Amino acid sequence: MLKAIHYINQFFGQIGGEDKADYRPSFHTELVGCSNILNSLLSEIEITHTIICGDNYVNEHTEEALSEIIGWLEKEEFDFFFAGPAFMAGRYGSGCGLICKAVANHFNVPVITSMNEENPGVELFKKDIYIFKGGRKATFMKQDAEKMALFADKIARKEVLAPAVEEGYFGRGIRHQYFPKPSIPAHDRLFSMLMKKLKGESFQTELPIPEPDIVPIASAVKDITKARIALVTSGGIVPKENPDRIQSASATIWGEYNVSQLDRLPAGDFVTIHAGYDSEAANADPNRVLPLDALKYLVKEEKIGSVNDYYFATVGTGTTQKEASRMALEIVEKLKEQAVDAVVLVTT
């Protein structure tokens, strides 16, 4: 039996929730949590250890986390490395990516993880490791783990691997020469594609060129001492009763709140409703996420023109890119109506 080691976060490692997101890495010879599920789905490979680390710790103290984890791995024998599945959890996806990329660089083993296509970890790490296309939520645990397991077993049995799109992972941009059967000469394939294109029919390119989504740089503010600055946040800072009933995750609603009479956000009157981070610090002082006090101070010091009467808030965790874009476009309309010159956007 080939051997594998599995990395998971503090939540799936049964350590705790957001309150334990600072959990330092631990190394277990008895499988913990969902390592057991993944292990049960593998037939050629046995997971021998679980590594657990807090999502905040791995992202905020990456060097230390990697140093410790790589140090442990150097003492072990393993043929595969797994991480996650991370679903839509952004920090978890990023954490899986960071660890997996480091393992791929240090050890000559296949490294396999899984996350939803909207997880920021995909764009950051898909070129370095196998990231399987996963569901949005933990309800997809078994399906996502199964895809990872089936692929790993295939590699274990030294079977021929199909292209990324067939196997089910995000393309790494690696090109292999392959000979399709029946073999059709290149000029015939090219002509066939050209005819389809001319007729407006769809065709499959053999060489997809990714389109970069470059945002043109907005011009710098000319005279900041006269500028009206608006605060926007995806950190979920709202008035205490959450009057617009913004969702704590997967938000589709945003709110607009008047702060023109305030010099700072008073604790207790404003809270965070964001389910994706530990709320203690933000609830004790909401200015730690929405820095109204600092901006109002800069107005007094005549360093900036004014703070916009309204700030805009929603919740970023689990929120789809589509909804985030829609909400942002609606907020942009307000920013224009309210003659805002620039925005300070805080994300958690």
Added chain:
Amino acid sequence: MAKEIEKAGIPVVVITNLTDIAASIGPNRIVQGSSIPHPLGNPSLEKDQEFEFRLAIVKKAILALTDDIQKQTVFE
């Protein structure tokens, strides 16, 4: 969200702890925040020191807004 604001031509600076993620998504002015649960806070400091700490990050953000950058920039 920052992407849509910037595409509309409004200069925007993102304050975040996870600058790599922000950079991969696309906004051009990014400032390193303090930590995930409190990007502009530091509960280990006394109140007035914490305010100075926050002010320093916000000042950096304001400078970023006035900076005529030529490419995506993370202000650390």
